[in-house]
Amino acid sequence: xxxxxxxxxxxxxxxxxxxxxxxxxxxxxxxxxxxxxxxxxxxxxxxxxxxxxxxxxxxxxxxxxxxxxxxxxxxxxxxxxxxxxxxxx
Amino acid sequence: xxxxxxxxxxxxxxxxxxxxxxxxxxxxxxxxxxxxxxxxxxxxxxxxxxxxxxxxxxxxxxxxxxxxxxxxxxxxxxxxxxxxxxxxxxxxxxxxxxxxxxxxxxxxxxxxxxxxxxxxxxxxxxxxxxxxxxxxxxxxxxxxxxxxxxxxxxxxxxxxxxxxxxxxxxxxxxxxxxxxxxxxxxxxxxxxxxxxxxxxxxxxxxxxxxxxxxxxxxxxxxxxxxxxxxxxxxxxxxxxxxxxxxxxxxxxxxxxxxxxxxxxxxxxxxxxxxxxxxxxxxxxxxxxxxxxxxxxxxxxxxxxxxxxxxxxxxxxxxxxxxxxxxxxxxxxxxxxxxxxxxxxxxxxxxxxxxxxxxxxxxxxxxxxxxxxxxxxxxxxxxxxxxxxxxxxxxxxxxxxxxxxxxxxxxxxxxxxxxxxxxxxxxxxxxxxx
Numbered sequence: 001x002x003x004x005x006x007x008x009x010x011x012x013x014x015x016x017x018x019x020x021x022x023x024x025x026x027x028x029x030x031x032x033x034x035x036x037x038x039x040x041x042x043x044x045x046x047x048x049x050x051x052x053x054x055x056x057x058x059x060x061x062x063x064x065x066x067x068x069x070x071x072x073x074x075x076x077x078x079x080x081x082x083x084x085x086x087x088x089x
Numbered sequence: 090x091x092x093x094x095x096x097x098x099x100x101x102x103x104x105x106x107x108x109x110x111x112x113x114x115x116x117x118x119x120x121x122x123x124x125x126x127x128x129x130x131x132x133x134x135x136x137x138x139x140x141x142x143x144x145x146x147x148x149x150x151x152x153x154x155x156x157x158x159x160x161x162x163x164x165x166x167x168x169x170x171x172x173x174x175x176x177x178x179x180x181x182x183x184x185x186x187x188x189x190x191x192x193x194x195x196x197x198x199x200x201x202x203x204x205x206x207x208x209x210x211x212x213x214x215x216x217x218x219x220x221x222x223x224x225x226x227x228x229x230x231x232x233x234x235x236x237x238x239x240x241x242x243x244x245x246x247x248x249x250x251x252x253x254x255x256x257x258x259x260x261x262x263x264x265x266x267x268x269x270x271x272x273x274x275x276x277x278x279x280x281x282x283x284x285x286x287x288x289x290x291x292x293x294x295x296x297x298x299x300x301x302x303x304x305x306x307x308x309x310x311x312x313x314x315x316x317x318x319x320x321x322x323x324x325x326x327x328x329x330x331x332x333x334x335x336x337x338x339x340x341x342x343x344x345x346x347x348x349x350x351x352x353x354x355x356x357x358x359x360x361x362x363x364x365x366x367x368x369x370x371x372x373x374x375x376x377x378x379x380x381x382x383x384x385x386x387x388x389x390x391x392x393x394x395x396x397x398x399x400x401x402x403x404x405x406x407x408x409x410x411x412x413x414x415x416x417x418x419x420x421x422x423x424x425x426x427x428x429x430x431x432x433x434x435x436x437x438x439x440x441x442x443x444x445x446x447x448x449x450x451x452x453x454x455x456x457x458x459x460x461x462x463x464x465x466x467x468x469x470x471x472x473x474x475x476x477x478x479x480x481x482x483x484x485x486x487x488x489x490x491x492x493x494x495x496x497x498x499x500x501x502x503x504x505x506x507x508x509x510x511x512x513x514x515x516x517x518x519x520x521x522x
Binding site: 001002013014015018019021037038041044045046047049051054074075076077 | 346348349357358359360361362406407408409410411413415416417450506507509
């Protein structure tokens with residue numbers, strides 16, 4: 001069983017959480033009024049797919065129902081740090 | 090576009106003669122004498138130049154090498170694999186073949202693959218044990234039935250045998266299914282696809298490897314690609330753990346590493362890598378002679394020729410390169426299988442494993458040239474790569490020989506994500522939705 005440390009609830013089974021993809025600026029939505037097709041393509045389809053450390057948003061759906069940011073290694077699933085100030089999707 | 094020529098612009102490796110085929114007489118002779126069989130493919134020193142370098146020694150890469158040699162006479166080809174051939178997705182899938190997809194582009198493409206599979210054992214002189222036992226996708230709600238009616242009409246228009254049947258007919262085909270109405274998800278009907286079935290996936294890989302080797306293709310196992318050299322927008326070579334290879338043509342035919350390899354050439358891929366887990370039970374007597382799939386329960390079941398039941402699921406709920414199995418998976422799949430076939434409650438799981446799926450936004454593959462000249466991709470194979478192995482190899486061989494994609498894969502180009510021409514197959518390609 002994989003444990004994820006929720007900043008509010010502590011370590012809980014990963015099945016309680018929803019994975020929301022990469023966090024931060026990379027996932028930021030461009031302004032639809034001014035975005036070019038290339039910017040839309042980047043926003044919609046081109047995401048980092050690292051084999052290593054990844055900073056991502058998680059949602060504790062079966063717990064406190066809050067978002068947070070976690071640093072996870074995508075090969076070992078080790079979680080290095082979580083922060084409560086995660087961005088909403 | 091190639092340096093030297095033999096009439097069609099390509100050099101040949103060796104003399105290109107086929108080894109003696111396997112035969113019943115051989116079987117008797119080896120049985121009596123107990124002598125070793127000849128190796129199915131050879132080992133070679135890594136050369137410093139090849140006309141075409143294929144990264145990934147799975148069914149896609151080996152099939153592409155085979156068809157490059159057989160259909161186009163291009164035999165100066167190297168297939169590189171970081172571990173052993175068929176050790177990735179080609180050896181980890183649940184070996185289900187079918188062509189009952191949702192879009193005309195998808196149906197045409199996968200139907201060509203089933204057709205190639207039907208003759209593959211004879212074409213390769215290698216028994217791939219293709220068993221066209223019929224494929225059932227169960228409907229547990231009205232929405233599923235609606236999509237299935239849509240699929241079956243698209244299938245019929247493309248000449249693919251496919252029909253929606255009711256629960257009584259399902260019961261006749263699979264007596265062990267619980268088709269009563271007092272289950273959590275009662276079975277309302279199914280999409281029945283008689284040409285679908287299962288195949289021995291290792292044999293397909295080995296058959297293509299042997300055939301490609303006979304044409305003079307070099308298969309290099311334990312050869313990891315560490316970089317791709319690009320000069321002024323075109324490929325000039327591949328860096329490997331065994332040295333550099335100069336080449337003008339590279340095909341990325343990897344799964345699980347497709348975005349990492351493409352990154353080496355500076356080509357961004359709209360791919361997210363997810364593990365998919367599968368499991369197999371102890372062998373029992375034959376009782377299940379169709380493939381049974383339930384999208385609602387996220388499970389597919391078939392019985393191998395050895396009698397084991399093979400279970401597969403949807404991809405794991407978060408992106409990862411980890412191929413460790415999880416307890417949640419085996420608990421979940423056991424529960425779901427028992428909802429379908431309660432009589433299996435005493436069966437024991439033998440083992441479970443995971444493979445890596447490169448998921449694309451529209452559940453269709455990415456095939457063809459890229460913005461880097463000479464760098465071709467055959468990637469994004471999500472949960473449906475194995476069944477497309479032969480047609481992908483054939484189409485990518487055409488694409489490399491002609492320098493542009495053939496009609497059958499023209500809808501699957503990388504440029505569709507900029508143009509907004511997605512080929513939505515989620516309703517037919519996956520069980521997890």
